Amino acid sequence: SATIDVPKLKMLDGREMPAIALGTYLGFDKGGAVTSKDKQLRNVVMEAIDLGYRHFDTAAIYNTEEEVGEAIRMKIEEGVIKREDVFLTTKLWNTHHKREQVAVAMKETLNKTGLDYVDLFLMHWPIGLNEDYSHSDTDYLETWRAMEDMVKLGHTKSIGLSNFNKFQVATVLQECTIKPVALQIEVHPQIIQEDLITYAKDEGIIVMGYSPFGSLVKRFGMEFPGPKMDDPVLTSLAKKYEKTPAQIVLRWLVDRNVVPIPKTVSSKRLLENINIFDFKLNEDEIEKINKFNSNTRYTLPSFWQKHPFYPFEMVPNPIPDPFRS
């Protein structure tokens, strides 16, 4: 008895993806991923399933695959869902880009989740790294071929890309035997990704938008410039639709055919964030929000910018590598 019925999007391999995913990245702390205390995340995911969430986004590097998997298994055991009712997205980390390493990483992911398969396995970055985080020149096409093997072996139903630029997506499309079904990138009012979204749409690739709230929320404990929750464009739309500014922004993503990945560990905001399927923005309203665009990225790992497959624009003063300090 789900509270909210989430629509699904058809992927180019014929499978379906629920139109919103719960983010499960809890942040980094002194070089390591933060894990939750006392199974907080597991409980949040179980609560999310009760509310109607059917799609969860994790990654090997987040250190949350175990808790997400446990929540899914417990809800299956409770009879609330069947395995095929939930969609689990996870990601291959950069230190496992070599052909034989992909299989190892995939097995580890399946062990951690306790599931027989995942629904979507993404290459987290086009960037291959060695174990000590020095740069590896492993081509992402080699990695992609290994990910195709994972589909053939039944370990994942679908495969896709994350943080690839347009040229890199095109390169994979040109060389692949199995097409990427999804591209996960940063999308919010300050980086609207018009070009990449149009390109992906033309190729039948579904775009998943990470960090959907952009400057509306504090990031890394810091306020960033850009529209806040009290921005008049957002508050006037919120008033019109009897929604919150956060819901307006999530709906803006949905109305642009982007699958938003909001992260929250609060019960109140879990419901708020999924309760966006009973209204729709019109084209003028979408355009008003598009105007916030300043191509600002919050995920900008400039410490990798000398890597041959770095996907983003270079900056004059790269930040120190948190993985190597």
Ligand code: NDP
């Ligand atoms: P989000 O835009 O989801 O912001 C999360 C923050 O917003 C948290 O501080 C959360 O706090 C707060 N929040 C959530 N809902 C609301 C609300 N309704 N009103 C006010 N505040 C709210 O950013 P993330 O960067 O966390 O990205 C989301 C997900 O995207 C990640 O968890 C991960 O799964 C994925 N991601 C993928 C990346 C990639 O490289 N592929 C990179 C970055 C993220 P609280 O929990 O207290 O509610």
